[in-house]
Amino acid sequence: MESKVKDPLLADEGKLSIEWAESRMPVLIRIREEFTDKKPLTGVRVGASLHVTKETGVLVRTLLSGGAEVALCGSNPLSTQDDVAASLASEGVKVYAWRGQTADEYYWCIKKVIESKPTITIDDGADLTASIHEANLGYIKDVLGGTEETTTGVIRLKALAESGRLRYPIISVNDAYTKYLFDNRYGTGQSTLDGILRATSVLLAGKTVVVAGYGWCGRGIAMRARGMGAHVVVTEVDPVRALEALMDGFRVLPMDEAAGVGDVFVTATGDINVIRKEHMLKMKSGAILGNAGHFNVEISIPDLESISTRKRRVRNNVEEYNLADSRRLYLLSEGRLVNLAAAEGHPSEVMMMSFANQALCVEYIAAHGKELEKTVHSVPAEIDRKIARLAVESLGARIDQLTDEQSRYLKSWESGTV
Numbered sequence: 001m002e003s004k005v006k007d008p009l010l011a012d013e014g015k016l017s018i019e020w021a022e023s024r025m026p027v028l029i030r031i032r033e034e035f036t037d038k039k040p041l042t043g044v045r046v047g048a049s050l051h052v053t054k055e056t057g058v059l060v061r062t063l064l065s066g067g068a069e070v071a072l073c074g075s076n077p078l079s080t081q082d083d084v085a086a087s088l089a090s091e092g093v094k095v096y097a098w099r100g101q102t103a104d105e106y107y108w109c110i111k112k113v114i115e116s117k118p119t120i121t122i123d124d125g126a127d128l129t130a131s132i133h134e135a136n137l138g139y140i141k142d143v144l145g146g147t148e149e150t151t152t153g154v155i156r157l158k159a160l161a162e163s164g165r166l167r168y169p170i171i172s173v174n175d176a177y178t179k180y181l182f183d184n185r186y187g188t189g190q191s192t193l194d195g196i197l198r199a200t201s202v203l204l205a206g207k208t209v210v211v212a213g214y215g216w217c218g219r220g221i222a223m224r225a226r227g228m229g230a231h232v233v234v235t236e237v238d239p240v241r242a243l244e245a246l247m248d249g250f251r252v253l254p255m256d257e258a259a260g261v262g263d264v265f266v267t268a269t270g271d272i273n274v275i276r277k278e279h280m281l282k283m284k285s286g287a288i289l290g291n292a293g294h295f296n297v298e299i300s301i302p303d304l305e306s307i308s309t310r311k312r313r314v315r316n317n318v319e320e321y322n323l324a325d326s327r328r329l330y331l332l333s334e335g336r337l338v339n340l341a342a343a344e345g346h347p348s349e350v351m352m353m354s355f356a357n358q359a360l361c362v363e364y365i366a367a368h369g370k371e372l373e374k375t376v377h378s379v380p381a382e383i384d385r386k387i388a389r390l391a392v393e394s395l396g397a398r399i400d401q402l403t404d405e406q407s408r409y410l411k412s413w414e415s416g417t418v
């Protein structure tokens with residue numbers, strides 16, 4: 001048995017879905033054409049743990065075009081698009097992914113990817129890389145390097161590197177300008193609201209939306225919620241980011257106070273227990289709780305369970321919790337990232353840039369992995385700039401070029417006040 005997916009018969013549907021994404025991802029398609037010509041990944045075995053979405057399908061096909069073999073598992077138990085998984089499995093990819101996994105099933109899938117003995121890993125959240133390190137298998141010395149897609153994964157892998165235990169180099173795709181400025185901000189901003197709306201279909205105009213965390217994701221969510229007519233409250237622990245939120249025109253409150261005024265709560269911190277029992281006990285009946293951060297630990301589900309007398313599923317992706325005093329709170333997608341669990345994740349246009357970084361970094365690792373120090377590296381600046389240039393072109397826009405005089409001027413110290 002090479003793959004394990006929910007239903008192989010969904011392959012045709014998945015193929016159409018991947019093709020739809022392809023039509024919106026011209027930069028990745030251009031990289032695919034280069035890969036098809038040069039075959040830079042010949043002999044490379046990629047092991048990937050990614051949200052199995054239609055855009056991931058486009059990335060995987062790009063890696064195959066470069067000559068790689070690919071084994072793929074999900075990076076969240078609730079984010080796999082089963083039709084996409086089926087389609088990729090039918091195209092010769094080893095796929096171990098289906099929507100609605102238990103934690104044991106999720107880690108079984110990661111184990112299957114590890115058994116494919118990847119020479120390059122692609123991770124989103126660092127569960128695959130951490131599992132490879134924990135298993136401490138002999139073949140880890142053959143891994144050329146890996147990439148990491150998200151903020152939380154980068155935090156974990158930097159901690160692993162700082163402890164002196166990182167066994168192969170990692171490129172932090174998350175930290176490319178062409179990733180976090182667009183994916184985390186505009187991607188998460190739009191798709192998180194998309195997830196909340198698909199799950200609940202509530203009116204946002206006039207509601208108070210509390211956004212926990214004013215990082216790259218949080219500011220995208222706050223911006224888009226305001227655009228829908230919501231009153232947005234931001235909570236933060238970092239005074240600089242709180243100041244940015246204030247000057248961007250948002251109200252900033254501690255969660256303790258925000259709890260009583262919010263209609264919809266969205267966490268996007270990468271932190272743990274951001275919404276806890278003491279906050280839940282202050283919330284209005286009907287309050288909706290969703291999370292956009294990587295793990296389902298931002299809203300304390302054990303706390304919610306502990307103060308509830310009854311729980312029932314009232315809609316897809318919506319769990320109603322009855323509190324002892326008859327108030328009701330609504331948890332979206334079991335506290336897992338709502339944009340992927342209740343909607344389709346980021347739009348293809350934004351994943352085009354994130355996954356162009358992934359594809360070019362995999363190519364870079366195939367060529368240079370052996371020379372790289374075993375630590376967490378930035379995306380090479382030339383890759384980041386190439387993607388920005390291609391993405392600008394793909395939007396039909398053009399920019400100016402520095403004249404020779406301007407280039408010289410911008411590198412000089414002699415010219416001052418005239």
Ligand SMILES: NC(=O)c1ccc[n+]([C@@H]2O[C@H](COP(=O)([O-])OP(=O)(O)OC[C@H]3O[C@@H](n4cnc5c(N)ncnc54)[C@H](O)[C@@H]3O)[C@@H](O)[C@H]2O)c1
Pocket residue numbers: 150151152153180183184188212213214215216217218235236237238241268269270271274292293294295337338339340346
């Ligand atoms: N849903 C998605 O598709 C998606 C996409 C990208 C990133 N992510 C994930 O979203 C999370 C946030 O990513 P980011 O790039 O915005 O990170 P970031 O570091 O830019 O921002 C996080 C912010 O949260 C704040 N914060 C931390 N603890 C807090 C607390 N207890 N209360 C209030 N604020 C707190 C930090 O000060 C920081 O400003 C990460 O887990 C990341 O992996 C999810």
